[in-house]
Amino acid sequence: MCFGYIITINDADIIQNFNIWLIKCWDFDILFIINYQRICILPSFFSLQYQKRDTTKWNIRNNTEFWKMGDAMRKINKNWALILILATLAALSLAVCVYISQLTQATDASVVASMQELSRHDLQNIRSELESSWEDLSAIYTRTQVSKCENIQEVCSRLNVEQISNIFNTVYLVDSNGNTYSSTNVVKNDSDKGYVQPLLLGEQKVVMRYDKVDVLETITESLVYGIQCEPFEVGDIQFIGIIGFSKISMMEERLKIDSFDGRGFTGIIDIDGNYVVNHDRSEGIGKIDNYFDKLRENTELTDNDISDIITSLRQGEEFLLHFNYTDRGEQVVSFIPMQGTTWSIVLTVPKEVFSEQTQQFVFMTAVMLAVVVVVLCMMMYAVVRISLISATAKAEAKSRGEFLSNMSHEIRTPLNGIIGLNHLMQKNIGNPKKLTEYLRKSDSTAKYLLSLVNDILDMSKLQANKMVLVPKPFSISDMVSTVESLMRDRMDDKGIDFNIETNIICADLIGDDTRIEQILVNILGNAVKFTPEGGHVTMRVFQSAEGSSITTTYQVEDTGCGMSDEFQKRIFDSFSQEHNSVSKGNHGTGLGMSISYLLAKQMGGVLSVTSKLGEGSCFTFVMTTYVSQKISDTAEAVEGIPSGLGDGKRLNILVAEDNELNAEILLEILKESGFLTAHAADGGRVVEMFEKSAPYEFDIILMDVQMPVKNGFEATKIIRSLNRPDAQTVTIYACTANTFKEDQEKAIESGMNGFIAKPIDVKKLMQKLGFQQ
């Protein structure tokens, strides 16, 4: 029985939502750590450092320990795996050997049994043939006897007629003196012939091979049957028996049974080893081999060995022997004497037939096992895959639930502040001092809400693995300066001593400087938040070269409140904030460090932290990047030059915005900033207004994207396609809440000049438009 359940590792060093399965197999626990592509199997007794938190969740307490443990586990795992594989192979080999040995014995026994069965079948066939022939002869004799022939010619004529209707070529009657009277009218004394003598000596039945080879052109190979019958007389001649000659081929036909795919062959030999029927007719008529002579020639059998065989045959024994022929290899031969004759059935089968039979079984077994294994593997794969999908789906559902719960909490909090402040502002509309304070707080809370939304979007992208990095050449010196300029005022405002120490050996690198900057600002932002007035914040940037790559270490050390050990382990988790007396009042989204951690990881770097409660923290971000060509200052400058007018006149801005409130706010902001404005309430209207305007009347169009009639992209395309001199030159900025990269790209593709994200940062908007003035 196996059972398993998912546990989540709440550890910053491990990507969240890694699924861990603990599968209990009898008394052996196996810990599966499952990533998207990899499955790591660890015997659970090595993962001793985890601590049970509840029935389904497990928490690995220490990252370093875990990874060290991971390395140790991997090493031990490898050894165990090797031992397991070797043991399995050894067991498998042993099983295969035993199986093949047993199978060989079984198939050998089966082939031997088949041989004996075939031999007995042949024996029965031959015996039937002999009995039938003797019966036929006896019947001919009887019919001749009752036909009351008056002379020898009538006897011979009677036989002549009889031979037409049976298997015999020639039929002889034998008289008491050994004279024979044939169906072909030949009358002669054959008392010296081997087929007559036994009858004269009183034997009841005779069968033998007789080859007439005295004249080459009349060679015949015959099987002679003889049977002693009730005597009758014609004249003074007393007939005592009958003899029939049949073609030897008739007996051969009886033995033409395909055995072992035609490789087993049956012959009949007499007691002297002369073939009565020989499968090998390659030499043709008149060339009858002796079986024992062939054995002497082609095997290492001695005369004694052959004498033993003959003795056994004389004693009527059935036996099986193995002969190693020089020309045909090893052969297995079955001997079965035919009782009542001097003949023996000899069935010869090549030894390789035995091994082939075994091989066939082994092959079939192997195929069957392979099919079973494949089917089992496929079933296992399907079960595991379905389970994984199910587990992942459950984890995702749970994660979504937790996320929504967190979101609800995080968004409702600032919204509650804004709504509350609005209420207070309405109540204190006549108190400018309070009103100003409330407005400031409301603005702060709204900005917090905006940063929360931005962080959530980033986090969402990172977790979905959809965050697209844009590596490009950048100057680390410039980036450090930018970060310094961004943070300097805040540090100064709070009376923090902000120092920057650099040891840059190569300033021009390739990387996504925006994201690196984001990480540094996040860390420094935290440092500002948690460092009291008069404290110190030091940012260190130093590099080490390794081939063509540069490893840059960014370190931010503060003398802030520091973190508890427990919180240090969760600091990179989403929505993790420490609430204590020191940090009290320093609110954040709780996503900044998670985002920074995941960004660092996605960029191939590592973000770590050391801290001591009450003494400060030190964040270290290490990443390796490639060196780029020196960045041209001119290029930077060109990138910053906006398109637009430079003649100092007031810019006339057409605002395309369907939302009345947004339109009103935007128009008001622009007017207050000294711009001329016009408003279009949908995409169709903005096109219309632009068409009706005088050339160069509008300098800039702020184009909402999602609008009725025509969306912003369509409207832009139409404007750009108009046949008027300013159609191509009028500056069009997308002004939308859709801020993903693909939205920005789509805006540029449709012909827009830039992108202004909603909610609009007035300062940035003014900066953007200010360039135009």
Add this chain to the structure above:
Amino acid sequence: MKNWKRFITAGISFVMVLGILSGCAPEEAEKKQITLTIKLPPLTVSNHDTDIIDSYDMLMQAGKEFAAQCTDYDVTVNVVKFAYTEEENYITGCFDTDKAADILFEGYFNMAGYIHTGRVVPLDDIITDEVRADVDDSLWSMSRVNGKTYMLPYYSLQNTLIFNKDLFRQCGLTEYIGESNTIQSWTTEDLDYILSVLSEKLPEMSYPMMMYAKNDQGDTHIMTLLRSRGSRFFDENGRFNINTEEGIAALKWIADSYQKGYYPAGCENIEINDCNALFTNNQLAIHMANSAMAVNMDMNTTGFANFPSMDGKGYNTSFVTGFEVFDNGDADKVRAAKDFLHYFISNEDYMNYAQVGIPASKATTERLGEYIFMKEAYVANAVNTVDFTANNPNWRGVRDVFYTCIHELLAGTKTPQETAEAIDSNCNAAIEAGWLNSRLHE
């Protein structure tokens, strides 16, 4: 560590040196392995220098000696002897198998049919001018089809009647015995008289003349008897033409002779070998033989006579025995088979075995004249030889149907007229089928 490197270096060097040495060692090019199969029926040969009388043994020896002197390929020569009644199994039955004959050695009358299967190759490329000049044109003519020589003649056997001189003497027919080593020529009247006397005077269980119709063996001699009343046997196109006055008369003579007791009782159910047994057991006065069979007989009691003819000169038939080569799809085997024949006919020792009959080679005949059985008589009698196949392409087919007609005649189920019609119809159908299916090897 250094020692290890030395060992490895030394080992590699040793292996390389061995490889180079083995690569440089003189190695004979692999010779092609060829197995030739020669098939033949039981045929007697004769050579005054050896005891070999079985052509099987002669060919076995020739095969071994040929293989021993071959340098272009390794050849093994197998020789297979089949019974006359099993020829179909051993020849056509083995086509396209590894048991197919590469060389066939037997009488032309059976071999000729195989030429029209398209499997027998022309032999002109091994027949030198010297060989061509050494063989009588009549033999080459019998060996050719469409101008190409498909058969190589070795010797010919003249088939005549033989008679038991003792029985003749016992019956008062001494005047018909003639000189020793001569061939008598009887008119039909002479033969009728001889048969009537024999029938009258021979003891019980003895018979005047051979007759058989159990199978096709010996059918040629029955065909020769059909000429006895003046039938030309074939028409001008080589088709059977028995349904004529002369042909029907001959058939009637055979049927009447049976009725008169001239033939062994139940002869429709006996075969030529049974007649041999009767003749050798002194139960048959007149039989047939050729020199190959006669050499085993007691010449003091055996006389020779032509088959009867109206003009009294008599007829005989000539069995040419020789070789033909089959193309079984392996050009190398065909080449080797021809090489064997070339080797055989170039070897005087083997040509000497043709003395069992009249050697096809004039030079051999000349050289062995004194050893050839009844050479002068046979040579002189050659003028009475009649063609019994007319180079028909399906003689096997003809033989399959001819004896059944005679069987029915003797069994009394058909009249001579009906038999003549059946012979012409059935035999000519076989010939037409032969021409229709005829395909010569290019």
